[in-house]
Amino acid sequence: MVAAYVLLAVIIVGFFAGSASFVVWEIENELIDKRLSHAAEHWAADSYNPVLMQTIDLSFLRGTQIPQPLQHLAPGTHELRLNGRGLHVLIGEVKGERYAVVDDQSDFESIESSSYIALGIAFLGGIALAILIGRASANRVILPLTKLASAVQDGQQAGDLPGLDATDEIGVLARAIEDRTNQLSLALQRERWFTADVSHELRTPLTIMLGAAEVLTSRLRDRPDLLVMTERIRRNASDTAQQVGALLQLARAPESTDLCLVALRPLVERELERCQPLLRGKPLTLQFEAPDEVLVQAIPELVTIMVSNLIRNACQHTEQGTIRVRLTACQIVVEDSGTGLPEAVRARLFDRFVRGSENFTDGSGLGLSIVKRVAEHLGWTVRHDPAATGGSRFTLKFAAT
Structure with missing residues (x-):
């Protein structure tokens, strides 16, 4: 002005x-x-x-x-x-x-x-007169608006915003911002409560399902045809328990989350072992390349969710060839030799309810969206690129510790 x-x-x-x-x-x-x-x-x-x-x-x-x-x-x-x-x-x-x-x-x-x-x-x-008039006008009009913007940017609590009692346009704007902030805060609080409540309530039945699946596995060792179904129940119950744990962690604000030092190599090896049943009947091999141990500040449950989803997706969408998992000092790369993803799917691959293929119906389309949300929660990045073999390559990039 x-x-x-x-x-x-x-x-x-x-x-x-x-x-x-x-x-x-x-x-x-x-x-x-x-x-x-x-x-x-x-x-x-x-x-x-x-x-x-x-x-x-x-x-x-x-x-x-x-x-x-x-x-x-x-x-x-x-x-x-x-x-x-x-x-x-x-x-x-x-x-x-x-x-x-x-x-x-x-x-x-x-x-x-x-x-x-x-x-x-x-x-x-x-x-000089123009400067004086301009500064006077700025102090009258712009300064209250600047103070209001600074208060909103600094996260000042609703009810303490400057200009709430003003009768001019600044007051109208301040009250509108306060109302909108209150609505968003209540919606966020309701989402956190809902996520926490659902996660808490689902833990008990999932624990019972896992226990029952283990009992059935021990009693049906002489029935290989039934062991396959029992293993599927156990695996799905375990995956659901992991997702529930991840949702409980995501319900917390990132700044209030307690991070710990996580060893990535045994975590990735454990997930590769868990995905071995998905390779049955397929001419498909899993390869794991890793240097010495890699340590990062993270949450083990959330890292497990991301790695498990990426490896499981690669196993489900690849019929033959090789799935390579590489661990370096700054990233985890999961690359498969499958058919790749259509161009129309790549642009919205990490959106909710988006599947990699219309022919694949054994999934909800939430896996990659959860991976992206977890990565953002931890301050990591996830990226998809076409692999040189024609399949897909997913890269989880993190800051090395």
Whole structure:
């Protein structure tokens, strides 16, 4: 706003200053240069009238009468200072003899200088006045808005926002922000309560399901046909228990989550072992490449969810070939030799309820969206790229500890 006022003042005052300068220049041209030319015409036409010339304060010099400083001037009108006086001189030549018409304009130049000084003072005064008005307007209009924006950005509690009691537009905006903040806070609190309650209530039945599946596995060792179904029940119950644990962790704010040092190599190996049953009947192998142990600050349950989802998806969508899992100091890469993903699916791959293939129905389409949400919760990043083998490559990037 201050800049706008200053720009306006520059335009207005500059326009008037330019106009005044043009007027002064025109006055000088009309009253001085043309008067000199007119007098020279009279002198050249032999109509020289000494009385008239004295009346208009002009001096006529010719031949040797022309002072030495003026003799080197070329024909035409000149403006110069001589002995502290401002002179306008017209040099001409008639019948081979040079002449000079001299007009002393010291008084006019003094008025001209005063005019330019006055214009400069007016210009600077206009700029100063624009700054004062702009700052006053900014303090009246912009400053309350800036304070309100800073309070919202700093996360100031609702009810303490500045401007709530104001009756102008700032007050309307502050009250609208407070109402919206209260609604969002209540919605977020309800979501956290719901997630925590659901996670807590599901733990008991899932624990019972896992226990029952283990009992059935021990009693049906002589029935391989039933062991497959028992293993499926156990695996799904275990996966659901992991997801419930992840939801419980995600219900907490990231800044209030307690991180611990997690060893990634045994965690990835454990998930690879758990996914071995998914390879039955497929000419498919799992390869794991890892350097020495990699330690990161994270939450074990959440890291397990991400790694498990990526490896399980690769096993389910790859019919033959190799699934490579690489662990480095800064990332985990899961690459398969499957058919890859259609172009239309890649753009929204991490959205909820999006499946990698329309022909694959054994899934809810939530796995990758949970992976992305967990990664963001931990401050990690997840990215998908087409693999060189034609399949998919998922990269979990983290900060090494």
